[in-house]
């Protein structure tokens with residue numbers, strides 16, 4: 001069976017661990033039969049502005065990508081700058097663009113990776129791209145999948161209040177109205193595999209050898225239970241080193257560090273007056 005080729009392009013320089021994210025996302029190629037996800041090898045980025053114009057962004061990304069390749073069925077772009085409105089993403093027939101900007105400031109956890117998973121799947125559902133050999137009924141051709149403004153915990157909630165997206169990601173739920181539309185357009189199997197993916201049990205946990213969570217932690221140093229996914233500051237890296245030590249050793253190391261700091265300040269500023 002021919003899968004749909006979905007290319008994921010970094011529209012601007014990622015402010016997150018892109019290798020860990022690639023591993024996380026490409027794990028989906030083993031879990032479902034609709035999409036073959038891939039990351040094309042581009043040297044440059046289509047966006048460098050601080051604010052991206054929502055209306056023209058998709059055309060800009062498509063022009064950029066089509067200069068190098070047209071070998072894809074659907075295009076997903078990930079940018080770090082914010083849109084000139086309140087949206088997380090813009091999904092159109094041929095491409096979608098998702099920004100990491102709002103997530104960065106307010107929302108982790110869930111991690112950025114889970115936010116991107118949720119958003120990409122929402123865009124793919126909105127795209128209504130089906131497998132080439134699928135017969136689409138006349139009824140399905142009349143359906144235009146969109147969002148609903150009430151919050152149902154559904155992948156396709158509109159989430160004007162952006163905090164509601166945390167609920168949607170945590171739940172991994174598809175409401176009955178969307179289930180019915182998805183079955184009509186994509187079929188039962190697609191609904192089954194998409195539900196499994198959105199529920200995120202496939203990520204596993206860091207104690208379970210060779211699970212996605214285990215490999216993220218041990219190969220890419222990304223703990224999906226507590227790291228946001230964004231690039232770590234030096235303070236994050238120091239904290240990580242302490243967490244990796246056994247608890248009693250952490251206490252000893254902390255004592256040594258505090259003693260060293262105290263000594264430094266006493267030498268620099270002199271002993272306190274008696």
Ligand SMILES: [Zn+2]
Pocket residue numbers: 148152154155156157174175176177178
């Ligand atoms: Zn829904």
